[in-house]
Amino acid sequence: MAVTHPHARTAIVRTEAPLKRWFLRHPGAMRGLVIALLLLIWEFAARFLLDSDFISPPSVVLMSLGTLFATPGVPKALGLALYEIAIGFALAAVIGAGIGLAVGLSRFAHRSFMPIILLLYGLPQVTILPIFVLLFGIGAASKIAFGVSHGMFPIMISVAAGVQKINPVLRTSARSMGASRAQILYHVIFPHAVPSFFTGLRLGMTGVLLGVLLAELYVSTAGIGFFTSLFTQNLEPTRLIGLVAMLAVIAVVLNEIVRRAELHYGRWRA
């Protein structure tokens, strides 16, 4: 209830067109409009301007999703990708949160190890992908490991930063009421670190996705990577784009799950 001055209100009403006001109240409508516009441009360009060997219009991709799933091995490859991403994400979350807490809680650990973490995070890890394959083989393990090594660093860094930002008076007051170290960790530090943990999770999610798919593309005998190169080499853009769209669906669904959990645990900030 900031502005209640009658003249201020009428001034706002008069300067803004009803359509603009409607859009300002519905940001989702604007988002939908932009997506529809981009799809239309794509549709038009693919039909009339570009080579159909390299790109297909979105309507054709959508209509032929059935044939994509009918391709032998594709459903299994998508299932495998989902499995690798899910396991990689869970491992990255556990390792990232554990190391992030340890490094954030101790000044000594932070000063000793944070530079190493930042250096490793800054490395273009794709250059050492062959080492992952040598260590973990050409199966799912190397993809999961590469996903974990991409996803755990953002989680680590945001958890460590979140733990350090805690207001010292909260710890002091817990101590004054007789809280033990374990109680301070469980009742003060954990809940404080939850929002930064979720920020890290969402950043880490893209990392895991990137790591798993990079490893898939590098070496794969039956997974997403195999079909991606197969469709590209056979000049089948319809099925290629359909496959990529399915990966995007996996990413959106996982991100939405994390977002829902974040809203649930962040109620107090509303």
Place this chain on the structure above:
Amino acid sequence: MTAAEAAIRICDVSHQFGEIGQARHVQALKDTSLDIARGELHCLIGPSGCGKSTLLSVIGGLTKPTTGSVTVSGKPVRGPMPHDIAYVFQESALFPWNTVLENIVLGMKFQGVPKAKRRDRARRALEAVGLEAFAQHFPGQLSGGMRQRAALARALSLETDILLMDEPFGALDEQTRMVLGEDLSVLLSRSHKTIVFVTHSLGEAVFLADRVAVFSARPGTIKQIIAVDEPHPRKPSFMTALKFHALRDQLYGLLHDEIRKSIAETAPLRRRYDDTAEKNEGVA
């Protein structure tokens, strides 16, 4: 005052931050002794940095003094004593992710109150501060004054004999702090708690305190103790009484020189600024 009458005995407490010779070395408190009687509200007042908050945290066992000792109810203070002492901090020390009720219950859990008794005691503490309708609110949904009431309720629920308050109303506007001061005076007259109250406000000190300890500038030590002979609960009319103003003026007189001294510590900075100004003029 004999040892039996004193709720808190402070003997020759000195405290310094950092080691002598270090750049960040600060002598905060010097040879401070004070007896605080059972059931009194004792204010500590002094210029910024005089060590009054440090003394409070030494009493509470949160800071170990460099030298000297504190005894509470005959027991030497070696660390936090949650069964004897409850604390109210300057800024809101409520856990923002817990509701007001959960905050109070959690405090009792830390202190070791059996689970069955926690809810009931929390309700009573909320009633005492007039916040029973806001039990399910998160701290972020309350005003600053209500947050400090909730913090006070949490401290009351611990049912300690001693309450330490570190500028609890310092971040609030003047009108809110006057009302909270009146409420605290009423609460005190019923509960017979011993309260040590750090403040910057002369009016607040006179209005609330049975005795006021005036601190000198850094290194802080107690310069004088002034008694305010007025029964609790105190009415707003006390603030317009001649006695109130006489005491307030006396406090200001004692503090004035000390505040000047504590401000004078920044004088070297000003001189350096003047030097550079002259040099610049020379160049021009």
